[in-house]
Amino acid sequence: MATTTKTSSSSPSWSKGWVSNLSNIASRLYFFLIILQIPLFRIPCRSGMCSTPIHVTSSQLIASEIFPVPVVKALLYPGAVVNGLVNNLTVPSWDNVLSIYNLTSVKEAPATTDLQRLEVLAGSYFSVAGAFIGLLKPGRMTMFGTLLVVWGLVKEGILGKPVNTDPTRAVYVYPTMLIAVICAFSSIKYDVKKVTRNAPARPTAKPLKSSVKSKLK
Template sequence: MGFSSKKWAQIISNFASLLYFFIIIVQVPLFRVPCRIGSCQTPVEVMACASEFLPEFVVKALLYPGAVKRALMEGAAVPSPDQLLHPYKFKKGKKTDLRQLEVIVGSYLCVAGAFVGLLRRGRMSYLGLTLILWGIAREMFFGGKHATKAPCLFPQMIITMVIAFFSMRRDVRKLLKCCIPDCVAERLKNRSKAKYS
């Protein structure tokens, strides 16, 4: 089997997409921003606090995997679906804080990108993370002192951005072509042909 940038790009992007989906759905903390519940640390939590655009059952379905993960880590009972929304003060008519518009839009793109990435590769996830990064950086440097808890980024955010980049198949293929010269690829092909001939 010889070197094929297309094949390797597909393998890498498939694995990265699955890993990204897992990070978003089980709600690995990526950042901290002030929100309705005090502070939110994941795109799903931001969506739950700014959920006037989503039906209640969708918000519950998104929150449930993270609630199960927390319950297992803390040795507590898994909450019922009806109890999931209590900490998020879920109210259909409640307005969102527009100062965090980039973080909110980015969070929606991150979660949507996690699902879309399982079917086809795209840039939605990476764009969402970039928006969140921009929103938090703007708040940190130009936001003033209105927030009770200052926003910050966790190291996991940078790792997740790298994973989101590797989920973009075309970009990974370009990177592979750039990093592995044609002569090396040709040599690997010839070696594999000689091996199987």
């Protein structure tokens, strides 16, 4: 009898720990997908063709001068190092980071390219910010940003808005996008104790008055 009570009491704590660890692992995996610039999609942007949320965000930050250039370089450099080691076995220099991503003349590029894809632009902002915030506290920002990006890609790829007649600038979604979506949803941290507390109590069956009277007789 004591063994049964111990097992049932430890089950909720084990479930809570498993859900908490899952959200933390998913948040870290999502962070590495973003900061290492694993290609998730391919879409036209102000710097040419962008394949990661950081690339989309950086092109807009450089063009609008919202953040200083060193901050944008710090966002791009980890991914540039990984891509340089994988492709050329070389580490790019800090000064050439903007040239690698074709961001040196992004201010002169027409802003209509990004304005036509506001969902992807806004989703990339939320994805990058959510990836960093998720390291401290997993939340819903990554999910919201990823859904915005997916909707923007679907709208252009399937619905054809905006219209694109150049096949070299066609929208493409990489299989890694599915991993990003799974990590974004899994990074949401659920409070198992709160869910259990708010669950409606099951009604207990009460004996009928007639049966009680018959027993007394």
